[in-house]
Amino acid sequence: MVTSIIRRLIQALFVIVAMTIIVFIGVNVIGNPVDILINPDANQAERALVIAHYGLDQPLWKQYLLFLQGLLHGDFGNSFVYGRPALGLILERLPATLELAITALVIALLFGLPLGLYAGLYPNRISSKLIMSGSILGFSLPTFWVGLMLIMVFSVELGWLPTNGRGPTRELLGAQWSFLTGDGIRHLLLPAFNLALFKTSLILRLTRAGVQEVLPQDYVKFARAKGLRERRIISVHVLKNLMIPVVxxxxxxxxSLIAFSVVTESIFAWPGMGKLIIDSINLLDRPVIVAYLMMMVLLFVVLNFIIDICYTLLDPRVRLEGKA
Incomplete structure (x- = not known):
């Protein structure tokens, strides 16, 4: 298992290095930030000073090496627009996006897993068919339209929940969190539910498919033949085996909830990383764009590594294959 972990760490390192090249080159070909940062009436000398100040006069390979050097020290450069460290701007918005993503994932799990399990265990019931039909709506409805409808119903018509913003927050572990206050939770519910709708449908359908695949297996039939209670069969034999694709x-x-929550954050004016990256793209704020993309690369690499570790805990065959 240790050898497998080391091998995956080396693979992750190569992925990160490759992505630094792709991200850096991709960001540098989308436009010239000088056209936005400099007044059109500025003369050539003023333009040259600004270009030299931001290091944009250097060859691309040298800019990349400087970028790698800063990356090793956690320095992505200063934002062209805000004049502050790009990584600091991202980290300021991270708690809001992280809070929204975790809440949405919890909602998706609380609804998706039990509903998918029920639909898989009792596929012929009318309620199960209604659940599966509802999951199709969750896949089909556009996120922006659902968000607008939620605002219209629960905020405008009923007046139960606020339309936008994050609400009051409290500090925990050096960051501000809205779930620690009652009004903050009210601000969190609508955007979290909007973000969780698609994920709930996905987990629901995946769970149902896993149940349908596991139930005919011989070990489930043998467990029933031994006289085990249905609850134990479901919790031990069915759930554990279908959790690998679910994990x-x-x-x-x-x-993806963290990286692609841009639409939801824009609709509900949620002050997270999504709104910051949209503004940075519009203004060609390269340091912020690069810092955001590299954070997302690192996030997905870490998540894939954690998933691999979870595989070895859930399925002994993974460990045996690794030894072989």
Whole structure:
């Protein structure tokens, strides 16, 4: 198992190095930030000073080496727009996005797993068919439209929940969190539910498919033949074996919740990383864009590594294959 972990760490390192090249080159070909940062009426000397100040006059390979040097020290450079360290700007917005993503994932698990398990165990019931039909809606409805409808119903018509913002926060572990206050939770519910809708449908359908695949297996039939209670069969034999694909989806979808919550954050004016990256793209703020993308690369690499470790804990065959 140790050898397998070391091998995966080396693979992850190669992935990160490759992604630094792709991200750096990709960001540098989307446009010239000088056209936005400098007044159009500025003369050539003023333009040259600004270009030299930001290091944009250096060859691309030298800019990349400087970028790698800063990356090793956790320095992505200063934002062109805010004049502050790009990584600091990202980390300021990270708690808001992280809070939203975790809440959405919890909602998806609380609804998706039991509903998918029920639909898989009793596929012929009318309630199960209604659940599966509802999951199709969760896949089909656009996120922005669902968000607008949630605001119209629960905020405008009923007046139960606020329309936007994060609400009051409290400090915990050096960061501000809205789930620690009652009004903050009210601000969190709508965007979290909007973000969780697609993930709930995905987990629900995956769980149902896993149950349908596991139930006909011989070890389940043998457990029933031994007279084990149905609850134990489901909790030990069924759930444990269907959790491997579910764990994969949960890990990857958690990363996507953080990386791609831009639409939800924009609709509900949630002050997370999504809104910051949209503004940075519009203003060609390269340091912030690069810092955000590299954080997302690191996030997905770490999540995949954790998923691999979970495989070895859930399925002994993975450990045996690693030894072989």
């Amino acid at each position: 994969t989806i949960i890990g990857l979808e958690f990363g």
